[in-house]
Amino acid sequence: MAKLTIVEAVKDALDCEMAKDERVIVLGEDVGVDGGVFRATDGLYKKYGKRRVIDTPLAESGIVGTSIAMAAAGLLPVAEIQFDGFTYPALDQLFSHAARLRNRSRGRYTVPLVVRFPFGGGIRALEHHNESPETYFTHTPGLKVVIPSNPYDAKGLLISAIRDPDPVIFMEPKRIYRAIRAEVPEKDYTVPLGKAAITREGTDVTLISYGAMVRECTKTADTLAAKGTSCEIIDVRTISPCDYETIYASIQKTGRAIIVHEAPLTLGFGAELAARIQENCLLSLKAPVLRVTGYDTPFPYFKLENEYLPSPERISSAVEKVMKF
Amino acid sequence: MERTINKFSVKYIQILDEKGNADKRLEPKLKPEQLKALYRWMVIERAFDATALALQREGRIGTYAQSTGEEATHVGSVFATAENDMVFPDYREHIAFIMKGAPIKNLFIHWGGSEDGMAIPDNAHIFPVCIPVGTQTLHGAGFAIANKLKKEKTATLTFVGDASTSTGDFHEGLNFAAVFNAPAVFIIRNNHWAISVPRVCTDLDWGGCQSRAETLAQKGIGYGMDCIQVDGNDVLAVYSATKQALEKARKGDGPTLIECVTYRITPHTTADDPTRYQDEKTLKAWMQKEPLKRFQLYLKRKKLWTEEWQRALEAEAKKLIDQAVKEAEAHKPKRDDIFSFVYAEMTPELERQKNG
Numbered sequence: 001m002a003k004l005t006i007v008e009a010v011k012d013a014l015d016c017e018m019a020k021d022e023r024v025i026v027l028g029e030d031v032g033v034d035g036g037v038f039r040a041t042d043g044l045y046k047k048y049g050k051r052r053v054i055d056t057p058l059a060e061s062g063i064v065g066t067s068i069a070m071a072a073a074g075l076l077p078v079a080e081i082q083f084d085g086f087t088y089p090a091l092d093q094l095f096s097h098a099a100r101l102r103n104r105s106r107g108r109y110t111v112p113l114v115v116r117f118p119f120g121g122g123i124r125a126l127e128h129h130n131e132s133p134e135t136y137f138t139h140t141p142g143l144k145v146v147i148p149s150n151p152y153d154a155k156g157l158l159i160s161a162i163r164d165p166d167p168v169i170f171m172e173p174k175r176i177y178r179a180i181r182a183e184v185p186e187k188d189y190t191v192p193l194g195k196a197a198i199t200r201e202g203t204d205v206t207l208i209s210y211g212a213m214v215r216e217c218t219k220t221a222d223t224l225a226a227k228g229t230s231c232e233i234i235d236v237r238t239i240s241p242c243d244y245e246t247i248y249a250s251i252q253k254t255g256r257a258i259i260v261h262e263a264p265l266t267l268g269f270g271a272e273l274a275a276r277i278q279e280n281c282l283l284s285l286k287a288p289v290l291r292v293t294g295y296d297t298p299f300p301y302f303k304l305e306n307e308y309l310p311s312p313e314r315i316s317s318a319v320e321k322v323m324k325f
Numbered sequence: 326m327e328r329t330i331n332k333f334s335v336k337y338i339q340i341l342d343e344k345g346n347a348d349k350r351l352e353p354k355l356k357p358e359q360l361k362a363l364y365r366w367m368v369i370e371r372a373f374d375a376t377a378l379a380l381q382r383e384g385r386i387g388t389y390a391q392s393t394g395e396e397a398t399h400v401g402s403v404f405a406t407a408e409n410d411m412v413f414p415d416y417r418e419h420i421a422f423i424m425k426g427a428p429i430k431n432l433f434i435h436w437g438g439s440e441d442g443m444a445i446p447d448n449a450h451i452f453p454v455c456i457p458v459g460t461q462t463l464h465g466a467g468f469a470i471a472n473k474l475k476k477e478k479t480a481t482l483t484f485v486g487d488a489s490t491s492t493g494d495f496h497e498g499l500n501f502a503a504v505f506n507a508p509a510v511f512i513i514r515n516n517h518w519a520i521s522v523p524r525v526c527t528d529l530d531w532g533g534c535q536s537r538a539e540t541l542a543q544k545g546i547g548y549g550m551d552c553i554q555v556d557g558n559d560v561l562a563v564y565s566a567t568k569q570a571l572e573k574a575r576k577g578d579g580p581t582l583i584e585c586v587t588y589r590i591t592p593h594t595t596a597d598d599p600t601r602y603q604d605e606k607t608l609k610a611w612m613q614k615e616p617l618k619r620f621q622l623y624l625k626r627k628k629l630w631t632e633e634w635q636r637a638l639e640a641e642a643k644k645l646i647d648q649a650v651k652e653a654e655a656h657k658p659k660r661d662d663i664f665s666f667v668y669a670e671m672t673p674e675l676e677r678q679k680n681g
């Protein structure tokens with residue numbers, strides 16, 4: 001088995017699916033000759049040619065809008081948006097069409113499309129290159145939202161996303177694109193959409209997160225373990241549809257829940273989880289459900305990004321709070 | 326029946342050839358001080374770029390977009406603006422900020438990773454760096470429409486890259502400017518590349534390029550807008566075309582689209598590796614056409630350039646820039662300012678988050 005990074009696992013997934021099914025095509029800005037600005041499509045242009053690995057003009061609405069119809073026409077497009085902040089020009093196509101074509105045509109037209117992009121902060125990037133827009137997509141019925149946190153899941157989830165009959169927003173945590181190397185099987189395999197993973201078992205408190213924040217939770221749990229607090233960590237993996245059952249079961253065990261994400265607090269995915277947890281686990285709760293998130297501000301330029309991003313320190317102090325409650 | 330109901334053409338102008346010879350009929354009437362000022366700005370822009378690149382290499386600023394090779398397009402056009410004409414830049418026209426009156430240190434603060442760098446003085450008529458490409462076209466149009474409604478005799482100058490002309494906002498911006506006959510001028514910096522995607526199509530059957538149009542200037546025609554293509558490495562051509570367009574705009578005679586043809590002789594940004602996609606020979610050929618050399622030859626012929634003056638200019642630029650770097654690096658952004666500028670008045674919730 002090869003040891004791959006997340007970005008290599010993404011490429012590997014694309015490669016597997018392209019080799020297997022010629023309906024799969026990749027398109028976007030600089031994905032072809034250049035292999036993508038993060039090299040997520042590196043080598044695919046050489047291998048599959050310009051008709052399947054397509055450098056498009058610079059227009060996100062154009063990329064997504066045409067991909068929707070290519071999907072409806074029977075292809076399986078995997079569109080890359082270069083950065084999180086540049087999904088915004090494509091929102092109209094995603095919200096108004098990708099998410100609704102199936103419903104609008106009562107199943108006659110469907111959109112088996114994947115839109116993948118790097119997201120989140122922590123890489124000293126420019127403005128609009130640090131966004132965590134998962135709430136917008138999750139709030140839009142008809143879209144699925146998938147966020148891996150490690151190489152194995154990245155490959156398996158992306159393959160599932162490509163095979164899924166509905167539009168999937170696939171958000172890749174760019175901060176840890178190359179931070180972790182892990183064993184990834186060479187052949188194709190799937191990690192099912194809609195299933196959370198317990199990445200660490202514990203008894204005192206459940207830390208729920210996704211993407212790059214899973215690693216921050218793990219660091220926190222390591223530190224706290226030495227001090228005698230046992231954290232269970234849930235990697236949500238698919239925000240929509242979300243595997244609430246795994247989350248409830250964990251909280252019924254620990255009685256405490258902390259949700260961690262980079263996106264702003266208000267109406268972030270943590271708000272949905274907190275609401276559901278109190279609806280379903282009220283009597284198991286020993287403390288209020290807390291959220292450690294970005295602030296309700298634009299993501300700051302990089303000199304201050306570490307003030308904004310949830311850190312092990314901020315997560316630890318939330319854990320302390322619920323433990324003391 | 327069949328007849329031609331319309332025909333179009335696009336004018337191209339070059340005033341200085343690559344050897345610095347001027348076309349006398351087109352040469353703008355600029356005073357010696359003005360010609361020297363144009364050159365001075367170009368020297369400052371190049372020096373700024375070299376310093377910024379060096380700082381990036383040392384990790385003292387973040388990802389940076391170089392401007393070397395595009396000086397004539399940036400300087401020639403901004404030099405043509407009146408003080409109150411508002412400029413709408415993207416991310417490559419660093420000198421536009423300086424020419425419009427922003428302290429140089431602000432640029433280093435900005436590229437060094439702080440919004441504080443875009444807190445420029447009120448009398449500097451320029452919008453902040455705009456990264457989502459093409460979007461600023463609508464702002465250039467909208468501001469001009471407002472100027473018109475307010476009966477102000479000022480115009481706007483908006484920059485977009487060649488690839489940005491593929492965005493929807495670019496087209497909407499041109500159309501709005503045209504239908505409102507707005508006092509707006511749009512500069513396309515055609516440097517031939519998006520990041521790795523070329524401006525020109527070689528495969529006429531399957532993408533991989535930005536536009537099949539023979540010129541980008543002609544995109545204005547579809548909106549009923551005057552358009553022109555100029556040699557973007559010829560500072561006099563850029564200046565003249567922009568000057569005329571701005572005057573026309575201020576007189577109420579509508580917007581203009583100016584395509585400046587230049588070449589990106591640097592990587593796209595410091596994060597880019599152009600050897601993956603760029604042809605060395607074309608790059609070398611374009612390097613020969615770079616804008617400073619040719620203007621220098623022109624000034625020399627006019628007896629306005631000496632080696633001594635060049636040295637003095639470079640020394641002046643270095644001093645200004647070194648001082649700016651020092652000031653920028655002394656600047657420490659404040660955590661509270663993550664919250665301070667989101668609304669006119671901080672909401673109680675933001676106050677809580679700030680203190681929490």
Ligand SMILES: Cc1ncc(C[n+]2csc(CCOP(=O)(O)OP(=O)(O)O)c2C)c(N)n1
Nearest residue numbers: 086417456457458486487488489518519520
């Ligand atoms: C809407 C949007 N999509 C993608 C990007 C990422 N990106 C930054 S610059 C660039 C290429 C722009 O090319 P061009 O407009 O020709 O300007 P240049 O960089 O060549 O000056 C791309 C794709 C962006 N900034 N904005």
Ligand SMILES: [Mg+2]
Nearest residue numbers: 486487518519
């Ligand atoms: Mg360009």
